[in-house]
Amino acid sequence: MDGGENDSHQGSSLVIHQTTEQLIARCIAPVKKDFIRPPPDRTTSSQNDTVSIPNDKPPLLAKEKKSKRQLKRERRQDQKSTKNLCPEISKSGDVNSCRYQDKCRFSHDIEAFKAQKPDDLEGECPFLKSEGSCPYGLSCRFLSTHEEGKPLSSNGLEKRSEVNGFSKDVQKLLWKNKMTYPKADAKLKALGLFSKPKVNNLGNKDGDDKCVQSEENGSGVVTSELENNDGVDKCHLSDDDGLCGVAADSGSKLECSAEVKKDDDITRELESDIICPLKRRKTEENCEDVETENEGVSVVDQNVDGSCIKSEPEAGPEAIAPETDLSLKLHSREKKLIDFREKLYLAPLTTVGNLPFRRVCKVLGADVTCGEMAMCTNLLQGQASEWALLRRHSSEELFGVQICGAYPDTVARTVELIEKECTVDFIDINMGCPIDIVVNKGAGSALLTKPMRMKSVVEVASGTVDIPITIKVRTAYFEGKNRIDSLIADFSSWGASAVTIHGRSRQQRYSKLADWDYVYQCTKKAPNNLQVVGNGDVFSFVDWNNHKTECPELATCMIARGALIKPWLFTEIKEQRHWDISSGERLNIFKDFVHFGLQHWGSDTKGVETTRRFLLEWLSYTCRYIPVGLLEVVPQRINWRPPSYYGRDDLETLMASDSAADWVRLSEMLLGKVPEGFTFAPKHKSNAYDRAENG
Structure with missing residues (x-):
């Protein structure tokens, strides 16, 4: 027990x-x-x-090891079963609507699909009010509420409220290492940090690619959530209490071939990734195969904003104009500023802090939201599951994404790619993740032991993009050897707009209460142009008030585990009451x-x-x-x-x-x-x- x-x-x-x-x-x-x-x-x-x-x-549980080819064959056979109706036929209700016909990987037997389909659920289809029609058609579990005589789905997504979709064209460029990063490379060269990306091994030295996935627990989940076997630590919690890890699957619908998979599918995919974690060579035939898979997914799977920056296929990393880019680069003081003061900040929460949860917190009073932590090398390799973590809902007025990388080059190229492909208000760099699989590769809280590398990472990131850069740290790597107080005066000169301090060391993980006295000490040493956000154990409006009273210089407090246990905490703080919720x-x-x-x-x-x-x-x-x-x-x-x-x-x-x-x-x-x-x-x-x- x-x-x-x-x-x-x-x-x-x-x-x-x-x-x-x-x-x-x-x-x-x-x-x-x-x-x-x-x-x-x-x-x-x-x-x-x-x-x-x-x-x-x-x-x-001991799992039978299968080859990637065998796993792919099993997935294809499962797709062909009657429970997986072709998305095009499902949307239209017409068996002739699929352009692939007999070559389609999905079932075209409508009657067989209806015979095995589970009963409809109670309630109304969630898409009817927001989009006017359901993109899932016959597959919808609320089919009985669809209006008769009305088309099962619309051809457009005019009312679609999610942004930061991942373009298939961009994914192909990333897979083939043909994406260029002129701003990042120019800044890296200016700082003497430039290194040419390796073919099909982009940024591997970070180690934050698929090596974060593990099958040793037999559950098919990401190691960052189970690696340390200590329960709460699992980067399942925000850096406050949690959640600084690699998400198992935030589960956006923008992944190739229906990204959100059943557990056994996820397990098989992770197993295949581990066999060769960096094997990303894609032939023209393979890329076409992926495109076909995407076309077989429902409308909501498709890219929404189409924000593909089409680089020339023949262009390489050398094809940059450093003088031009540097001359046009804004000084850090000229960047757009983010004001966190007095705002209720929902921490990036791995797995549980997905887009629907953030929407719930927005309804209950959260002002600032941040996506789950994404690994830089995974983004640069074009992993759709990682790009799903950058998804944003229109209700998130002040939204940021959190990334984690160990080296300046991977971080710089990642922030440039995010600025080019996504709409975000700030980018947060995680320098506090305590889990072994990240720390052992030099990322997360390992950076706390290398202040010069911290400086390089922040400088190159802030010098590459116009989006404000923030950082998240712990008090120290080792217990009793706090060091943020000696570094905080430099954060703003490096280019950071704000810093979040989690009042625990890496060695401490999540045991004991957060050391808020040290957070106050660091806050009072911070320069006026650096906003400091405190993090740790905020669970009532009394906690919030005490921290603000003890240290008025504190910009705000980040709320993590408290929001998971009672998301109405945001309402309690705004209304200054203990809500005896029924x-x-x-x-x-x-x-x-x-x-x-x-x-x-x-x-x-x-x-x-x-x-x-x-x-x-x-x-x-x-x-x-x-x-x-x-x-x-x-x-x-x-x-x-x-x-x-x-x-x-x-x-x-x-x-x-x-x-x-x-x-x-x-x-x-x-x-x-x-x-x-x-x-x-x-x-x-x-x-x-x-x-x-x-x-």
């Missing part, structure tokens, strides 16, 4: 016999005695449980997430199940929230472990459960029954709070 969970159960049995002060001293939430209940018996699995999640860690109001928030998720990942069966899995990941955090009306002491602290307790109604009790089977039941209230054979294990240990093995 997990050590943290064991402590939680022990606290539940003793909580009635201890004073409030004793419970708080043990970091056990002081729930009112009337609501305490014995911890559930996990020794035997209930007959009604849909999933069975071990209390320690998912078992390592279970019905919480359910409505989950309904909003599901609606946004279906719009983002799709209303077909694959989109429904993708939405379900991201919802379950989020529920593994929200179960840690304790309603205000049940607490002896308000507000709840982020490091308090909740004992086993009854809610004020059955739904609130269900939401308090730390059992994955109960999370699945909640998902079924919103998305219908899970498919046969469905399994789920969270990519983190939601009950791991402050344990020694976390650092």
Whole structure:
């Protein structure tokens, strides 16, 4: 049994016999005695449980190793099954609408598809109000709500509200290493840092490419979320508490051949990537194959803004005009400034901080949002799954993307590519990610041990693009050897517009509370033109007020794990109150997430199940929230472990459960029954709070 969970159960049995002060001293939430209940018996699995999640860690299952050719053949066979109707036929309802006809990789049997299609879900199609017609047609799980006699889908996406789509033309250029970076290369040459990109091995020295993926846990997820086996650390959490890692799949619909895959598909793809992580040679035939796959995906898969910068195929990295680019380059003081002061900043949260979750937080009061951390070399290699992390919704007025790289050349070329292809308000460079797979390659918090390389990375990035550059750091690499206070005076001269300081060292990971006294110390040493954002353990408007009162120079506070546990924290801060939110109001928030998720990942069966899995990941955090009306002491602290307790109604009790089977039941209230054979294990240990093995 997990050590943290064991402590939680022990606290539940003793909580009635201890004073409030004793419970708080043990970091056990002081729930009112009337609501305490014995911890559930996990020794035997209930007959009604849909999933069975071990209390320690998912078992390592031996996987049969298959060749890439065999895996591809299996995927093609699965595509041809009757459950995968051709997207063109699905949209039009006409069996003759597919231009590939017999050569199409998908099924054209409409009747067979309808015979095996799951029943429609309750509710209305999420696309009808926003776009007027559904791009999924016959595949939509809300087909019964489509208007009869109206075309199943429109030919355009005039009302499409997501931007930063990834062009297939740009992807081909990246695959073939024919993309040019004149601004970045000119700046690198000016600083004496230029190195010519290697063919099919672009920026490999960073090591942040596919090597971040691992199959050793047998779950087909990205190593950055499971590498360290310590539960909360897994870059599953924002640099505050989390989430600085490589996303398993933010799940945008812009990836080739229906990017959002089932778990087994993801596993097979990761396995094939590991076999040869940097093999990106694409023949003309292969590229055509990918294009064909994209054309077989529904309308929402296609590039929206078409912002392809078509470089000359024969042009190489030498084809630059450094004098021209440098003469036109803006001085750092002339750049557009981003004002973070007093704004509520949602941290980049790996996996859970996807676009639908950010939309939920925007509705609840977030002012600034940031995409999940993307690895520079993955972006430069044209990985659609990584580019999906840069997706932006129109409701995100102040939006940034976070990148992670170890060397100036890869970072410079990445920021130039992002500026050219995307619409963002700022670019954040992560220099605080603590996970081993990133640190061992010189990226993330490893940069804290190399201040001259930090300087080169920031200087070349800020000198390459006009978009404001911000950085995110931890207090130090080693515990007790803080060093940001000695560097912070230089950040603005290097070109950074703002710095976020997470009040923990890399060695500390996520154990103990954040050191806000040191954050204050650094903030007071910062020059006036550098905005400092504090990060760590903000879980109530009281925490927010205290930090702003203690250090008025602080621009704002970044909110990470607190937003995962209770996203209405933004509302509480703006309204300066403890919101005793009801279970019905919480359910409505989950309904909003599901609606946004279906719009983002799709209303077909694959989109429904993708939405379900991201919802379950989020529920593994929200179960840690304790309603205000049940607490002896308000507000709840982020490091308090909740004992086993009854809610004020059955739904609130269900939401308090730390059992994955109960999370699945909640998902079924919103998305219908899970498919046969469905399994789920969270990519983190939601009950791991402050344990020694976390650092």
